[in-house]
Structure formats: C-alpha cells, structure tokens
Amino acid sequence: xxxxxxxxxxxxxxxxxxxxxxxxxxxxxxxxxxxxxxxxxxxxxxxxxxxxxxxxxxxxxxxxxxxxxxxxxxxxxxxxxxxxxxxxxxxxxxxxxxxxxxxxxxxxxxxxxxxxxxxxxxxxxxxxxxxxxxxxxxxxxxxxxxxxxxxxxxxxxxxxxxxxxxxxxxxxxxxxxxxxxxxxxxxxxxxxxxxxxxxxxxxxxxxxxxxxxxxxxxxxxxxxxxxxxxxxxxxxxxxxxxxxxxxxxxxxxxxxxxxxxxxxxxxxxxxxxxxxxxxxxxxxxxxxxxxxxxxxxxxxxxxxxxxxxxxxxxxxxxxxxxxxxxxxxxxxxxxxxxxxxxxxxxxxxxxxxxxxxxxxxxxxxxxxxxxxxxxxxxxxxxxxxxxxxxxxxxxxxxxxxxxxxxxxxxxxxxxxxxxxxxxxxxxxxxxxxxxxxxxxxxxxxxxxxxxxxxxxxxxxxxxxxxxxxxxxxxxxxxxxxxxxxxxxxxxxxxxxxxxxxxxxxxxxxx
Numbered sequence: 001x002x003x004x005x006x007x008x009x010x011x012x013x014x015x016x017x018x019x020x021x022x023x024x025x026x027x028x029x030x031x032x033x034x035x036x037x038x039x040x041x042x043x044x045x046x047x048x049x050x051x052x053x054x055x056x057x058x059x060x061x062x063x064x065x066x067x068x069x070x071x072x073x074x075x076x077x078x079x080x081x082x083x084x085x086x087x088x089x090x091x092x093x094x095x096x097x098x099x100x101x102x103x104x105x106x107x108x109x110x111x112x113x114x115x116x117x118x119x120x121x122x123x124x125x126x127x128x129x130x131x132x133x134x135x136x137x138x139x140x141x142x143x144x145x146x147x148x149x150x151x152x153x154x155x156x157x158x159x160x161x162x163x164x165x166x167x168x169x170x171x172x173x174x175x176x177x178x179x180x181x182x183x184x185x186x187x188x189x190x191x192x193x194x195x196x197x198x199x200x201x202x203x204x205x206x207x208x209x210x211x212x213x214x215x216x217x218x219x220x221x222x223x224x225x226x227x228x229x230x231x232x233x234x235x236x237x238x239x240x241x242x243x244x245x246x247x248x249x250x251x252x253x254x255x256x257x258x259x260x261x262x263x264x265x266x267x268x269x270x271x272x273x274x275x276x277x278x279x280x281x282x283x284x285x286x287x288x289x290x291x292x293x294x295x296x297x298x299x300x301x302x303x304x305x306x307x308x309x310x311x312x313x314x315x316x317x318x319x320x321x322x323x324x325x326x327x328x329x330x331x332x333x334x335x336x337x338x339x340x341x342x343x344x345x346x347x348x349x350x351x352x353x354x355x356x357x358x359x360x361x362x363x364x365x366x367x368x369x370x371x372x373x374x375x376x377x378x379x380x381x382x383x384x385x386x387x388x389x390x391x392x393x394x395x396x397x398x399x400x401x402x403x404x405x406x407x408x409x410x411x412x413x414x415x416x417x418x419x420x421x422x423x424x425x426x427x428x429x430x431x432x433x434x435x436x437x438x439x440x441x442x443x444x445x446x447x448x449x450x451x452x453x454x455x456x457x458x459x460x461x462x463x464x465x466x467x468x469x470x471x472x473x474x475x476x477x478x479x480x481x482x483x484x485x486x487x488x489x490x491x492x493x494x495x496x497x498x499x500x501x502x503x504x505x506x507x508x509x510x
Contacts, residue, residue: 230260
C-alpha cells in the first residue's frame with residue numbers, strides 16, 4: 001500500500017436519497033486497497049449519520065446545504081486529484097459543489113443518475129409519482145424513508161436480496177423535501193471537466209441506447225459524445241454499491257484513469273439546424289406568448305380557417321438556441337400547412353424533464369385556447385400533431401376528445417415512458433386511454449428504422465388500437481429513421497409527410 005504522500009486520487013462518494021456514507025463501506029475498502037483516498041459522504045440529515053449539522057432544523061435542510069457538505073469534503077482532501085461520484089439524487093449536490101471547486105475536480109462520475117441542467121429541480125428525477133405530487137403541493141414536506149418492500153419505487157432492485165433491502169432501510173433516514181424542490185443552479189464552468197457515466201442496465205438503459213440518442217442528432221445528447229466523456233455498464237440494479245461493490249470499485253478506478261466507452265457523434269449537423277425535407281413557401285408568422293401562427297395567404301378572406309397545432313418533442317433543455325418553435329422542422333410543417341390553406345401553429349411548451357409532462361400539457365391546453373380564440377381560426381376545426389416525446393402529450397385529448405378536435409396525429413412518437421424516464425405522471429399513457437377516444441381519427445407515422453425501445457411503445461399502442469377498434473390510419477415509412485423529416489430526403493420520406501398531412505386535412509375539412 002502506498003504511503004499517504006504518494007496518494008494521487010481521492011474519491012468522494014455520495015449516494016442517492018435517504019442514504020449516507022455507510023452504504024459505501026465495501027466500495028471504499030476496495031478503493032483504499034488500490035491506493036486511493038476515500039471520503040464517503042453522509043449529507044446533512046441523511047441516513048447513517050448525524051441529523052442536521054450546525055443546529056439546523058430538519059425543515060431547513062435544502063439542496064444548498066448538501067452542496068456545502070460536498071464542498072467541505074473537497075476542501076478536506078489531501079490528494080491532488082478529486083473524483084466526485086454522484087449516485088441518483090446526489091449528482092445534484094455533486095455538480096453544485098464541483099463548479100465551486102472546479103480547479104480541484106479531475107472527474108465527475110454519474111452513477112446511474114440523470115443529467116440535470118441549470119434550473120432543474122432534483123424532484124424531476126424522483127420516480128415515485130406520489131412523492132412528486134406531495135412535494136409539488138408542499139415543497140418543504142419530509143419524505144419518509146422507504147420500507148424494505150418499497151425501494152422498487154425508487155429504482156430497480158435487481159441484485160438486492162431481502163437482507164440488502166432490510167439494510168437499505170436500516171441505513172436510511174427521511175429526506176428533507178427542500179433538498180428536492182430547490183433548483184440546481186449551474187454555470188458553464190463545468191464544461192470541459194471530464195465525466196464518466198456508469199449505467200446499471202437492469203433498469204433498461206444501455207450504452208447502445210444512449211448511442212442511438214446521440215446518433216439521432218437531438219441536441220440535448222450531443223455533449224455525451226465529447227472525447228472527455230466515457231461510459232461503463234454494470235449488469236445490476238440501481239444500488240451497485242450493495243449488489244456488486246467489487247465490480248463498482250473496479251469501474252470507478254477505470255473511470256478515474258480515463259477509460260470508458262466513447263460514443264460516436266452524430267454524423268451530420270445538429271438536429272435543430274437541419275432543413276425541412278420539403279421546399280415550402282414562407283408564410284406570415286405571428287407570435288403570441290408561447291404560440292406561433294403561420295398564416296396562409298389571404299388568411300382573413302373567406303372566413304375562418306382550420307388549424308393544426310404542432311407539438312414539438314422532448315424533453316429538451318430550457319436554454320435551447322434556437323428554441324424548438326424556430327427549428328426548420330416545425331417551421332417547415334407549419335408553413336406546409338399554411339400552403340394548404342390552413343393555419344399552421346407551433347406551441348413552445350415546457351417539457352424540459354420527464355416529470356414536466358403535466359406542465360407541458362397545460363401549455364398545450366393554453367395554446368389551444370388562444371388558437372381557437374383567434375378570429376382567423378375556425379374554432380370547431382382543430383387538429384393536434386405531436387412529434388417524438390411529445391406523443392405522450394396526446395393522452396388527455398385522446399382520453400376525452402372535445403367535438404372541435406377533428407384529428408390527432410403523431411410522427412415517430414414515443415407513446416410510453418422509456419427506460420430512464422423517471423417521474424412521468426401515469427396519466428400520460430396514450431395506449432391505456434385509447435378505448436375512450438371513440439371515433440377520433442388518429443394519424444400515426446411509423447418509421448421502420450426506429451430505436452427498438454421507442455418501436456416497442458408504438459407496437460403496444462397499435463395493439464391497443466386494434467383491440468378497441470380505434471379510428472387509426474397508419475403511415476408507414478419502412479426505410480426512415482426517427483426524425484426522418486430533417487434527414488436526407490427521399491421520395492419515400494417526402495411522400496410520407498404529404499400522406500400524413502393529406503389525411504389530417506381530410507379530417508379537418510370533413
């Protein structure tokens with residue numbers, strides 16, 4: 001074993017909600033045997049340690065408290081290089097602390113955690129929707145620690161026998177609500193800090209799936225393909241420090257050494273900058289709050305026009321530039337609609353995390369209200385057209401279609417939460433509500449080269465539609481991929497867009 005003055009790397013290990021430093025005993029032992037310095041964090045009020053430090057009341061503990069805890073651990077490190085490991089919730093205080101001591105941080109490891117952005121609430125990554133509802137109503141409420149049979153509501157428990165689940169509960173403490181309801185504030189200071197992602201694949205997310213996200217060209221995933229980002233997989237559930245501590249320790253050492261699988265970047269320019277696959281004439285555009293109207297020529301002549309509201313995909317970062325409503329994709333669809341004599345509208349909704357579906361649905365509902373109130377729009381002839389992750393936002397309209405909604409459409413939609421999508425409100429389940437749709441026309445564009453995890457949600461939706469006899473029209477594009485309408489155009493893809501629009505227009509004009 002090396003003497004202290006030879007130690008070059010220190011690990012600071014921070015675990016997810018309710019838990020503290022005792023969870024890392026075996027991992028810490030293996031890392032020390034490898035000659036590293038180890039600090040297992042017990043954040044203020046968390047399990048296995050003292051309650052609130054400094055005389056704080058439990059209700060006063062917030063995310064900022066935990067950031068300060070991690071900063072204090074960094075300041076106590078003697079080794080020159082610090083590797084911060086954030087598991088689940090703890091990635092939030094880890095990131096908050098890293099930007100305050102960025103000169104000390106050699107690497108940040110995301111251990112089966114989300115990728116929070118500036119302004120995100122840790123609550124957005126809480127998979128238990130009951131807890132989400134509680135804290136949205138009472139942000140300072142305390143969340144009880146799970147009983148042994150309740151941990152599956154917080155993550156996949158593969159690899160944890162009953163004795164380990166008992167141990168999890170014995171080491172856990174209630175989570176102060178304000179640690180989950182205070183937004184994380186980040187600056188560009190962390191850009192360039194090497195990072196590693198460790199995926200616990202029993203939860204369904206794999207390196208292959210992440211690569212597909214990057215290849216799609218969607219902007220929020222492109223940073224994952226930077227050269228200083230490496231990925232690892234562990235074939236276990238959400239608590240690898242208990243289910244496979246030796247393998248986790250080995251993986252952390254490899255991450256600290258800069259190893260890990262590198263993703264390939266998207267082969268063409270970012271999704272948001274790619275041109276629409278059809279040449280369409282420019283239409284007059286008006287912006288009111290979250291709603292853009294693209295108006296046909298002589299929109300005021302001949303009475304009100306039908307309208308299509310286009311709903312962009314997501315989740316997308318809050319600070320996207322350009323914003324989705326300005327992407328050539330959605331502008332192209334809106335102009336295409338306007339060229340056919342209907343109002344093409346685009347809504348800028350707030351789907352930034354997977355727990356934002358209720359807020360995004362409210363934005364869509366408000367956009368529909370504003371759209372229908374416009375005197376140039378026929379309030380009784382409206383269609384709703386969603387893309388990608390916006391597909392879940394069709395749920396409420398399918399469950400209770402109003403008489404003025406003549407059609408819903410979906411292009412390469414996500415129709416059920418994907419692996420890693422935590423905290424999605426269970427109301428957003430299009431297949432489950434299909435029997436309530438009656439004879440509402442549904443136009444669905446399906447791509448043959450879809451990612452398997454998304455294709456499975458579409459297949460389940462089609463099976464449900466067949467079982468209940470839904471009025472569904474399928475536009476198949478066998479040789480197209482997700483987002484095909486901004487990839488290199490072909491006769492097949494151009495015809496698919498025209499077929500889908502023609503079907504929607506037929507229902508609007510019936």
